[in-house]
Amino acid sequence: MLGGDRRRLTLALAGLATLAVVAVIGVVVARTVSDDRRTPAAATGSPSASPSASPSPSPPPGADITGPLNLLLVGVDTRVSVPGWEPHADAVLVLHVPAGLSQAYLFSLPRDLVVDIPAYKAAGYRGGRTKLTHAMSYGSRVPDRPKRPDPAQGYELLRRTVSDYTGLRIDAGAVLTFGGFDELVDSLGGVDIRIDQRVVSRHRQPDGKHREPGPGVGGYVGPQMVYEPGDRHLNGWQALDYARQRYLPGGDYARQRHHQQLIQALIGKILDQDLARQPERVEQVVAALGDALLYVGGRRIVDFAYALGTLPPKSVTLVGLPGASVGRGNAYRGEELTSVGRRFLTELRAGKAEAFLAEHPKLKVKS
Numbered sequence: 222m223l224g225g226d227r228r229r230l231t232l233a234l235a236g237l238a239t240l241a242v243v244a245v246i247g248v249v250v251a252r253t254v255s256d257d258r259r260t261p262a263a264a265t266g267s268p269s270a271s272p273s274a275s276p277s278p279s280p281p282p283g284a285d286i287t288g289p290l291n292l293l294l295v296g297v298d299t300r301v302s303v304p305g306w307e308p309h310a311d312a313v314l315v316l317h318v319p320a321g322l323s324q325a326y327l328f329s330l331p332r333d334l335v336v337d338i339p340a341y342k343a344a345g346y347r348g349g350r351t352k353l354t355h356a357m358s359y360g361s362r363v364p365d366r367p368k369r370p371d372p373a374q375g376y377e378l379l380r381r382t383v384s385d386y387t388g389l390r391i392d393a394g395a396v397l398t399f400g401g402f403d404e405l406v407d408s409l410g411g412v413d414i415r416i417d418q419r420v421v422s423r424h425r426q427p428d429g430k431h432r433e434p435g436p437g438v439g440g441y442v443g444p445q446m447v448y449e450p451g452d453r454h455l456n457g458w459q460a461l462d463y464a465r466q467r468y469l470p471g472g473d474y475a476r477q478r479h480h481q482q483l484i485q486a487l488i489g490k491i492l493d494q495d496l497a498r499q500p501e502r503v504e505q506v507v508a509a510l511g512d513a514l515l516y517v518g519g520r521r522i523v524d525f526a527y528a529l530g531t532l533p534p535k536s537v538t539l540v541g542l543p544g545a546s547v548g549r550g551n552a553y554r555g556e557e558l559t560s561v562g563r564r565f566l567t568e569l570r571a572g573k574a575e576a577f578l579a580e581h582p583k584l585k586v587k588s
Contacts, residue, residue, distance in 0.1 A: 286520070286528035288320040289572075293380060293394035295357065296480070297372065304369025304462060307358035308375055308396075311465075313383065314481050315391075316537075317569055322528060326574055327484065328540040328565075329477035335555035336386050341378045352555045356382040372396055376517055388570050393525060394517050406457035412486045414460070415452050417478070417587070420469055422446040425462045473556070474544065479584050481539040538578070539586035540565065 296312030310332060318325045336534040339349035345364045360378025361370035380391045406412060418465040425446040426432055432441035448455075448463050455463060464483045467476040542562035558566075561581060568577035578584055 225346075225425075237527065260408075267330065283528050286322075286524060288318050288322045288528075290322070290392050290525070290528070291316040291389045292316040292318075292358070293383060293391045293526075295376060295379060295394065295396045297357065297396055305370065307361050307370045308372050310354045310357040310375075310379055311550060312477075313353060313379070314484075315383065317389065317574075319572060319574070324538070324568065324575075326538050326540050327481055328542055330383065330386070330542070331473050331477065331544055331556040331558075333473060333555040333558055334386075334544070336382055338378065338382050339385065341374075343374055344378065346378070353379075353382065354388075367414040368538065373517065380517070383533065387566050389566075393520065396517075406455075406460050406487075411454050411456045412460050412483070413452065413454050414463070414464070414482060414486050415587075416448050416450050417482075418470060418475065419450060420448040420463055420479075422448070422462050422466060424465070425458065429458050450492050474541065478539075478541055481541075481586050499561055540578070541586045542566075 274517055290434070292315070294312075294314045294316070295310050296314075297308040297310065300556050313330045313332060314327060315330070316327050330353060332352065334353040335350065336353050336356075337350050338346070338348060338353075338356045338359065340346060341360050344360050344362045346359045346362070356379040357372075357375040358370075359375075361372055361375030363369060363374065363409060367393065376394065376396050380394060383389075384391050422432075422445050423441055424432060426444050429446075432443045434440070435442040446459070448459070461485060464479045466479075467473045467477070469475055471478070495501050542565060543559045544556045544562055545559060546553060546555070547557045565574065565577060565581075565584060568574050
């Protein structure tokens with residue numbers, strides 16, 4: 222394989238692993254570790270007449286991790302062309318893996334969810350009740366370094382906010398920027414997605430070019446890319462564009478569903494191409510993440526990887542939490558989960574998510 226192709230494939234593997242929140246990294250690294258452990262040792266000649274006692278084998282990385290685990294993935298809205306632009310949490314997803322690590326639940330929290338954001342001394346933030354997306358931006362502020370936000374700080378405040386709201390301990394997480402995402406998908410040959418509703422892009426033309434800004438704030442002009450319902454093969458820019466649209470029936474809840482469907486499609490793609498059978502790329506994957514990924518965890522990625530290595534992609538249940546807008550009069554303040562959505566979190570913490578989903582099958586997102 223040529224050097225350029227190898228690098229692109231490595232970057233693709235890295236990006237997709239990031240997008241699947243350590244779950245895909247888990248599959249990749251754990252399979253590699255398993256392959257290495259199955260490799261027989263080289264022969265050393267005739268056996269010794271008096272064999273010495275061999276030391277006990279070291280336990281594999283992450284062997285002590287049995288769950289439950291909660292992993293937080295954040296898709297960040299960054300505008301590198303704007304100096305000092307503070308990162309906003311454009312997508313917030315949680316992967317919950319119950320004890321035993323045999324199944325998992327992936328759900329999204331609305332970016333406009335109205336929550337209590339705790340005070341955060343490192344950013345000089347006093348706390349307040351506002352939209353979840355702002356936790357990332359408020360937390361990223363560095364008092365003595367204006368216009369140079371710190372995404373790691375932002376993630377920490379967002380992590381605390383999500384943990385407080387859901388009642389779940391967050392064990393590790395990743396912050397993913399959207400830059401270069403289309404190239405990553407293209408290097409895998411695109412993805413296959415079942416589009417569940419007609420989606421008209423606000424940002425792209427049919428040929429992939431960005432639409433021109435229109436008069437006023439936030440508007441665009443020119444022809445629009447349209448994604449029609451059905452089984453579709455999407456290239457990189459199409460996959461990202463489709464998943465980011467929220468000005469459509471269902472609003473941000475539809476976009477959350479599309480995020481989850483895209484993640485599932487990517488997991489299938491990376492496994493179908495058997496990329497996990499390339500041990501030499503494990504270290505390259507971690508190194509190639511670069512600026513596109515910020516990984517935060519008390520344990521190494523390889524530890525979580527080994528622990529999640531036996532988790533089949535089909536055992537990941539996509540869950541859509543219903544919500545509704547809140548405000549005063551005609552003034553929009555944000556979103557809140559319905560009682561059913563809040564109860565799912567309660568049952569999840571109690572280890573009763575499967576029974577609750579059986580009673581409320583509409584919460585399961587069709588892939």
